[in-house]
Amino acid sequence: MPVSRIAIGAPGEVSQTDALKAALAEFISMLIFVFAGEGSGMAFSKLTNDGSATPAGLIAAALAHAFALFVAVSVGANISGGHVNPAVTFAAFLGGNITLLRGILYWIAQLLGSVVACLLLKFATGGLNTAAFALSANVGAWNAVVFEIVMTFGLVYTVYATAVDPKRGNVGVVAPIAIGFIVGANILAGGAFDGASMNPAVSFGPAVVSWTWSNHWVYWVGPLIGAAIAALVYDVIFIGRDTHEQLPTIDY
Template structure:
């Protein structure tokens, strides 16, 4: 992959108003996504007393996260691109669609949004636990890494095909729906094994609030690797040459 596609960014880029607006959009959209997704699991646990680790709970989580991500992408797409996920932002950086300094602003917004969502959920539910992601019985770290890599590959490949590819045409109108649906489908696959994160922010918020960090690194390494593979494959094979990121005077 040509190195010119990867840009660090200029010194003032991180504080430029447009970059800060994008970071705020990522904060709000990730907050909405995590609040609805994590909160739905907490509500299910309260109503059923058997926790989300059941077939019905898995289906509920799939629907809640799919719907919430559809909305979260829609409301931030015109401002920040609707990443709502540090792994998607990393893929965008690897593909030369965002600079590293801008990516940092996105990451801060996404992670803080997830933490605030979980803090408010804990308060609003009277102190209920915000369950952290973890591996199920007989699921190894290697199993979880492969699951997260493959599921995030599918997610980011969908993002590139429906939202990033300049040849996407009218299919771009369906991007938020397609992105939400692939996440919902992947939860049905991986939810019973490792929670099916595909998004480090979704894991980071509950981990901070609950204080549970067991195997937390898996939910960063797996998604970032899967995202990078998807970006490299789609960008180099199906998009090919594209313009270098503009040099600004920030």
């Protein structure tokens, strides 16, 4: 069982050079991802006079997030593993692939990266709002939680299949683009309902900068539950105790 491999980590781990470098890589990757993803929405809204909630706006958001995440995962892969998502880090922890202390360090870096990206966007655009994630009309909070669980399950399942599974073979080469594609596809599926976050840090930055916290808990509870289910299902059923190998932080 993956739970048996969960590790807290040594107290001095978070001060080690490689851990700090990995955290910095997560910060930079998250900044790149949020700046491009959130910035694309702001740009489209400006060009269409706040008409971003259109089919074209949804497609633009999906493409921007898919491309940006592909790059963000790729540039962080050899240093931190390219998590770029607290939900992915949580899943890696549950699978015994990262210690709790290193995971907390990643979370801090990811959240800070998102906040800094939104602050830079606000400054660079002359004070335009970084829109916080919100529920569409007739979509309740628990409806959105289910959306986030299912979409994040697909994302983390893809991460495990292409980047974590020791039997992945050459498919690991395409892990970043597969991860980017599933996020883009999920935005097309759920973006019109709850914004399709799948990533607590992506929701956290705009919420902090705009100071809008309505239903913000949805974008933590849903992704973390979806990530946990995907990690446990893939690890228990497809990896198993006999085939599991410890995942280095620089594995993909």
